[in-house]
Amino acid sequence: MSLRRVLILGAGHAGGSAAAALRHFGHEGPIALVGEEPLLPYQRPPLSKAWLKGEADEDELQLRPASFYAENDIHVRLGVRATRIDRDAKQVTLSDGEVLPYDVLIIATGARARRLDLPGGEMARTLELRTQADAEMLKASIAPGKRLAIVGGGYVGLEVAASARALGAEAVVIEREPRILARVACPLLSDFFTAYHRKHGVRFELDAAVAALEGEAGEPSAVRLGDGRRLPCDLVLIGVGALPNQELAEAAGLPCHHGVVVDEEARTADPAIFAIGDVTRRPLPLYGRSFRLESVPNALEQAKQAAAAITGHKPPPHEVPWFWSDQYDLKLQIAGLPFDVDDLVVRGDPDQARFAVFHMKGDAIQAVEAINSPAEFMGGKLLIGAQRPVSRERLADPSISMKEVAT
Ligand code: FAD
Secondary structure, eight states: OOOOOEEEEOOSHHHHHHHHHHHHTTOOSOEEEEESSSSOSBOSGGGGTTTTTTSSOHHHHBSSOHHHHHHTTEEEEESOOEEEEETTTTEEEETTSOEEEOSEEEEOOOEEEOOOOOTTTTTBOOBOOSSHHHHHHHHHHOOTTOEEEEEOOSHHHHHHHHHHHHTTOEEEEEOSSSSTTTTTSOHHHHHHHHHHHHHTTOEEEOSOOEEEEEEETBEEEEEEETTSOEEEOSEEEEOOOEEEOOHHHHHTTOOBSSSEEOOTTSBOSSTTEEEOGGGEEEEETTTTEEEOOOSHHHHHHHHHHHHHHHHTOOOOOOOOOEEEEEETTEEEEEEEOOOSOOEEEEEEEGGGTEEEEEEEETTEEEEEEEESOHHHHHHHHHHHHHTOOOOHHHHHOTTSOHHHHTO
8 A cells, every 4th residue: 555645737638637546556655636727627629619609608618527626635726826936855846936846756747839929919819729717718718700710730720620610710820831731640641631621611821921910909810921921810810839848847857858757657757756747748558659649538647657657556557549539520540650661551432521541651550541431530549559461452451340351
C-alpha cells in the first residue's frame, strides 16, 4: 500500500484521467489535482464539433461528474496556476502563494493555442480555440450570415468551418501551405476534404499569407492577404497549432525538446516527476522514435502509463497511436503515424466518401487514414500493431475483408 502524495499539475484530459487511473490501480495516498481553468476536467474535442453546434450541453463535456472527485478523495484546486517546481524540496508553489508538497509529481499542463502577432491586431480582435472559455466566445459570435475567417487549415480550423456552415455562417479558410492538413494528412485526404468543404460552401485561400488585419475598436472587418487582396469578415479565428506548456518543467531543469521529454513510463529525467499528455515528447516504440502527440487517446494512454508506474503495476502494452476528426457527416479515424513511408494504397471510393488510405513501408502498414470506414480503421490499427506483412493488392480490394487481408 502506498501513501505517497501525488500532485497533478493541470486538470485537463490527461490530469483528470491520471487521478482516476491512480485510484483505479489502488493508490491510497493523497491525490491533489491543480488546474488553472475554473472548470473540472472536460473534453475539448466537442468544442469545435457537437458543442459548438449546440448538439451537446455543458454536462456532456465533463470528463467525470463532480461527485467522482469527492467520492474518490481527489482534492481538486481550480482557478489556480502552478508557478514553480522546487525539485529539491519536492514542492510546488501556486499563483495564490500556497505551497504544496509532493512525493510524486505529474505534469499535465497540456498545450496552448499558438498566437500570431499580425499587424492591425490591436484594432481587430482575433479568437482562438483551446478552452471552453474560448469556445463560449466563438459560439456567441457565430450566427447566420456572419463571415468567419479561419487562419490555418488544420483539424480544429476545418471542424470549426464545418460547424459554422451548419450554423448558417460563411467561412473562408486561409492556409499558408498549398494544401490544407499539410502537416498531418496525405495529399489525397487534403484534396478530399477541400472538395467536401467547398461542396458545403466553405471557401479556401491556399498558399496564402495573412499580411494584416483590418478593423475598428476590436471588431475585425477584413483580413488582408500578402498579395494585397482583402477578405471582408466579421470574426477571425486563428487556428495555427498549439505549443506545449513546458515552461514550468524547463525552469525546474527538466529536459524539454518541443515537449517535456519522458520515457515509456511517462517519467521525466527526475524519477519523482512524470509528465503526460500534450505537453510531452514521448517515445513511440512501434516507430523507434520520439514525438509529441496531441490527442485524447495519447492523454489517456500516458495517464495509464504514469499511474501504472506509480502504483507498481505492469505498464500497458505498446499502443498504436490514433486520432479522430468529425466534419459534416464524415468521420475520419487515423491509426499509426506515417513515418518513412514508401507508398500509399487506397481502398474504397473517395467519391462515395467512404475510403481508406494505407501508408506502406515495405510490406507493413505504418498508418491508415479512414473516412467513414471503421472496419479499415480497426483492421489497419491491428495490422499496424502486429506489423504483419500484407499484400498491397489484397489491401486495395474492398471485396476482401480486412480480416482476410493479412492471411
Ligand atoms: P489539456 O486538455 O490542454 O489540459 C491541460 C490543462 O492544464 C489545461 O486546463 C490548462 O489550463 C492547465 N494548465 C496549464 N498550465 C498550468 C499550470 N501552470 N498550472 C495549473 N494548470 C495548468 N483530440 C482528439 O483525439 N480528437 C479530436 O477530435 C480532438 N479535437 C480537439 C478539438 C479542439 C478544439 C481542441 C482544442 C483539441 C482537440 N483535441 C482532439 C486534442 C485533445 O483535446 C488534447 O490532446 C487533450 O485535451 C490533451 O489533454 P492534456 O490534459 O494533455 O491537455
